[in-house]
Amino acid sequence: MKSVLVTGPGGVAVVDVPTPTVGPTDVLVRMRACGVCGSDSFYIARGGIPPREGATPIGHEPAGEVVEVGSEVSGLTVGDHVVINPIASRSALIGSGGPQGALSEYLLVEDAELGRSLAIIPAQVPWEVAALNEPMAVARHAVNRTAPKAGDKVVVFGAGPIGLGAAIGYKLSGAASVVVVDVIPSRLEKALAVGADAVINSAEEDVYARLVEIQGAGATAMGAPRAGTDIYLDAAGVPAVIDTALKAAKQGATLGVVGVHKHPVPIDFQAILASEVTIVTSMGYPTEIFEVTSEIADHWEKFAVIVSHTFPFSEVEQALTTASIPGAADKVVVTFD
Structure with missing residues (x-):
């Protein structure tokens, strides 16, 4: 062979x-x-x-x-x-x-x-x-690590295969609003095609202002204004994503990281403390490799867009x-x- x-x-x-x-x-x-x-x-x-x-x-x-x-x-x-x-x-x-x-x-x-x-x-x-199946298991594990609840408001940074798979996973998990952020218009079109509720081109738009517009307002523990987003997922591996998410995060928000960062990223612990952000990371698919198989079978037309x-x-x-x-x-x- x-x-x-x-x-x-x-x-x-x-x-x-x-x-x-x-x-x-x-x-x-x-x-x-x-x-x-x-x-x-x-x-x-x-x-x-x-x-x-x-x-x-x-x-x-x-x-x-x-x-x-x-x-x-x-x-x-x-x-x-x-x-x-x-x-x-x-x-x-x-x-x-x-x-x-x-x-x-x-x-x-x-x-x-x-x-x-x-x-x-x-x-x-x-x-x-x-x-x-294998990359979508990576995406599903990222979704599972952020523990979404029905009605959550989610933003996914990065509309590559993992980000698009995560967007599908969040919608299947009952998220009320899924926003996808990227700088490539064709990828944002794909995000809408797989079921994202809205998209943001971060090269042209103010991400924080648009999140408040789409997902409403929230606040830190001390009352400082923030976006109403419950979950931020970094599927891009870009340092600016971490900075943007921490500056926008309301009290109790979750930041998940599945994108691979090739260099150390400075973290603003003051922003983490002010919003009591939970940060989780995701690697591989300890249990999700065949969990996602039935999702692909049931919704293969959406996955085909990827x-x-x-x-x-x-x-x-x-x-x-x-x-x-x-x-x-x-x-x-x-x-x-």
Whole structure:
């Protein structure tokens, strides 16, 4: 079979490798789609994934079709459409340092267990949408970490795939108002398409003033005026987001951080104290990997908006290049014939 390997700093190659052999507790999945993550670009740029040495397989956002089932595996049959948990085996992460990557024609799910290592997704969900399962689990975990309540007013900073997924998650959790902030008009259009109640272009508008206009007024413990927003989610990883949120936060507001900050960010503890802000961070998806599968199945048309580009596996190198260029794409998915 063919598989994509990182061969060195900035280098990738499609190479022939042995098709995996299925053991009694394993399942072989024919890949039908795999999303490209920002971490894939990072792995390529640095030439691999420590501590693994040599050629490194990549791809950890898989969706595919079961083609062989081990004799001891239950609940799965040939032909099932599935999404896969790439971190189910902590010792052999798929596409992130383990011996397999999902940018391959086939993927072996070792010690396959329905509901732990893979889940069935309805056949009506397009493959490129099913491949969103892993990043949408990241978004759902961010939502869960901020503990939204029905009726909450939420603002999401960053309308990339995680921010858009979080916007969907907040609406499904009962938020009364979800506002999405970004500087790219096309992404703000997508935010409205997935169900955001309003958007703010922070390059052109005063975010605080618009939040007060949209979500009403609040106050600090000492009565200083603030926005009525209950939850702020940083899905952008930009220092200005933290500053803006803390200056706008009312008493008891929550600030969640899922965006990756590449450098230390100064924090105004006076603003935190004045508003008694709760700050939570979010990483990965401890329990959400298949929680989000049913949400995608039920609302796949909304999730489909997140995909901006699809490339056939024959053009996988172009897909990786496109995904690595800032602003060139929102979500790139590689599909397999």
